[in-house]
Amino acid sequence: LEMNTRLQVEHPVTELITGLDLVSLQIDIAGGDPLPFKQSEVTCNGHAIECRIYAEDPADGFLPSTGKLMKHRIPSGPGIRVDSGVEEGQDVTINYDPMIAKLCAHAPDRRLAIQKMLRALSEYEIAGVETTIPFCEYTLSHNSFAEGNYDTHFVGDHFEPSEAFALTEDEEQAGAIVAALLKQKTGNNFRSGPKPESLPVSNWWQNRR
Numbered sequence: 001l002e003m004n005t006r007l008q009v010e011h012p013v014t015e016l017i018t019g020l021d022l023v024s025l026q027i028d029i030a031g032g033d034p035l036p037f038k039q040s041e042v043t044c045n046g047h048a049i050e051c052r053i054y055a056e057d058p059a060d061g062f063l064p065s066t067g068k069l070m071k072h073r074i075p076s077g078p079g080i081r082v083d084s085g086v087e088e089g090q091d092v093t094i095n096y097d098p099m100i101a102k103l104c105a106h107a108p109d110r111r112l113a114i115q116k117m118l119r120a121l122s123e124y125e126i127a128g129v130e131t132t133i134p135f136c137e138y139t140l141s142h143n144s145f146a147e148g149n150y151d152t153h154f155v156g157d158h159f160e161p162s163e164a165f166a167l168t169e170d171e172e173q174a175g176a177i178v179a180a181l182l183k184q185k186t187g188n189n190f191r192s193g194p195k196p197e198s199l200p201v202s203n204w205w206q207n208r209r
């Protein structure tokens with residue numbers, strides 16, 4: 001059991017299912033105002049899930065990924081909430097926590113919340129750094145997670161990057177076409193050509209189902 005006198009990173013989940021603004025309440029209480037409700041008056045509605053979108057590379061041991069955030073287009077829609085402290089064009093450095101955003105989905109039940117989160121993850125566009133989006137998609141799509149049969153050993157028990165992020169034959173062909181087009185455009189082999197930040201970017205591989 002843990003108790004802290006500060007907001008936790010998961011506080012949007014509580015706000016989504018209770019409808020309470022914890023930040024506003026905390027400021028009011030610090031200013032001397034009484035808590036305007038009793039515990040018995042707090043009701044929970046539906047189910048909420050939060051995914052931490054980090055600038056980390058799941059395929060390389062979740063090592064931090066630094067660079068310029070060349071694209072940052074957040075998903076939206078009913079029940080979708082994004083809390084972010086960075087903007088497109090900013091640098092993601094090693095000097096701070098590599099979190100880019102907290103992505104939350106709220107729905108009437110857990111199954112629908114998972115579906116809504118997967119849709120939001122597929123629409124989240126980030127370029128310039130590696131992110132945990134593919135890992136979040138993998139986790140929410142895993143049978144063990146869907147069935148609630150998981151624990152803190154989930155990564156060690158189930159996650160193998162070479163299998164989780166293996167490309168299908170169609171995706172490999174699409175990648176070959178992109179590489180050929182880049183070579184034709186730049187006149188160089190992609191691996192020995194311009195640095196990635198100078199090339200057209202896409203997150204098509206992150207959003208594959």
